[in-house]
Amino acid sequence: MTDSPSTGSPMTTRLDGAAPEVEISRDMIRRGLIVAPVLIAICGAVWGMDGAWSSAYGVALVLINFGIAAGLIAFTARISLGLMMGAILFGYLIRLGLVLLAFVLVKDASWMSRPSLGLTVIVTHLGLLVWELKYVAASLAFPGLKPSRSN
Numbered sequence: 001m002t003d004s005p006s007t008g009s010p011m012t013t014r015l016d017g018a019a020p021e022v023e024i025s026r027d028m029i030r031r032g033l034i035v036a037p038v039l040i041a042i043c044g045a046v047w048g049m050d051g052a053w054s055s056a057y058g059v060a061l062v063l064i065n066f067g068i069a070a071g072l073i074a075f076t077a078r079i080s081l082g083l084m085m086g087a088i089l090f091g092y093l094i095r096l097g098l099v100l101l102a103f104v105l106v107k108d109a110s111w112m113s114r115p116s117l118g119l120t121v122i123v124t125h126l127g128l129l130v131w132e133l134k135y136v137a138a139s140l141a142f143p144g145l146k147p148s149r150s151n
Contacts, residue, residue, distance in 0.1 A: 019074035021074055024070070025067055025069065025070030025071075027132065028066050028128045029067060031131055032066075032124060032128050033063070035127070036056070039055055039059060039124065040052050040055045043055035043113070043119070047116045050110075051116035052116075053112075053113075054111065054117040055120040057106065058120030061102055062120075062124040065125075068098075069092075072091045073088060075087075099121070
């Protein structure tokens with residue numbers, strides 16, 4: 001990402017160029033879709049079909065949450081850094097509220113297994129974040145994912 005040629009305070013500066021957060025989120029979502037069947041099967045084995053349905057719901061919540069976070073950052077960074085910072089802070093709170101709302105809407109459903117949903121949400125969030133650490137470049141030369149070694 002490069003600064004735009006606009007002059008002014010850093011809070012009004014916007015970022016142009018590629019959005020590494022979108023690339024990272026897409027990669028996390030792809031990995032989440034890879035491990036989802038295993039997690040759903042484990043929850044299904046422990047809690048039956050209710051556990052499987054609840055686990056699938058939990059995986060969907062996590063992946064949608066990651067997608068919304070990346071989209072919010074990418075969208076607001078093109079407007080101003082101040083707006084992006086506010087969107088990150090308040091977007092986090094709003095996304096937590098949406099996860100709570102998603103739970104409240106189905107907490108009494110006949111297919112709901114609360115332990116399965118809770119464990120799925122926790123394990124999927126933390127597991128994907130830790131797994132993605134291996135693939136993220138901590139370098140300004142390659143923001144986002146590390147370049148592949150297909151030379």
